[in-house]
Amino acid sequence: MLTTGTKGKAEVKVDDTNTAVTMGSGSLKVFATPAMIALIEKAACTALEGQLEDGQTTVGTKLDVAHVAATPVGMNVTAEAVLTEIDNRRLVFEVVARDEKDVIGKGSHERFIVNAEKFTAKTYGKV
Template identity: 25%
Template structure:
């Protein structure tokens, strides 16, 4: 593993902007919310901005994975408005990266939060997922034998 501080710095950030479309609304939760940006859409943008802040600076065989997010959605944003998300690195400890998330639209702040990501080897991630999948497949085989 490498020292993440040689590739990333506190204060490094990415900004994403998006005009709110119908697919970004909370309509799937309630027809009364079909005009408003959903919290899940904002969190999706926050994760994407966080990955953009980190992943393009990593060696090809590494990736960041999220393991914690806390977000407060403070104001409604309507269809057609532009939402902006800024993800900024606030701490680097070993392979863990802490980011602060700021979100606003044309009227001002609409949310804020924190996101934690860990830098891992892609191969380690794939191997771990494969072991978990094989375990599940073996459990199902055993259950079918007993049933």
Template identity: 40%
Template sequence: MSVFNYQAEAQHAASAMGSGELEVVATPALIAFAENACHQLVELAAGETSVGTFIELNHLKASRIPEEIKVDVKDVTREGNRLSFIFEIRDSSQLIATGKHQRAVVDVDRFLSSIK
């Protein structure tokens, strides 16, 4: 459906993100790349944004730093203001993660005023 490219650098390493000690692409970095890719696919009206509501990621293989990362969003479904995405993540040589993500389209002002 849509492929988004990212460059995993030192700040995306497990050692830098606090999720481990190694200089490999951190699971939290993969989650951020996937969420960013899905967010870019959401069509919004003026005054709207989308917020993440769920993510599931299966981190299958490790990748060294630096590395090119590709997020391939395979499927998007929408029911009302809820969107569901299925994605795969690859490095330059292999499939490294699969997952699902959900987002909700919200009115920015209403959403921000609901946060206390």
């Protein structure tokens, strides 16, 4: 059963695959904002591991995150997500990302619980 306070964590090392210049989100060789967002979503998903019913998964529906500091290649970045609100199938997380020196990102992230099979069928019904 889902409860507020549930936490998840994810970590990545900044390398040439997740810089702004490589990901097309800027021209600098620093940790890319899209990479930080993906790490935050991974942390939220980690918080939910083993917490959902069979056949359920979650999809990200909203992000309100500020990227407040840059991180160079070679540093590790850790994202943490804490489940702060449960509203039926809507889940709200407080999120923070840190490198080895600073908080680099913070905000909130919403996910929605869906039936994986039905969601996939509806999505691919577009084709």
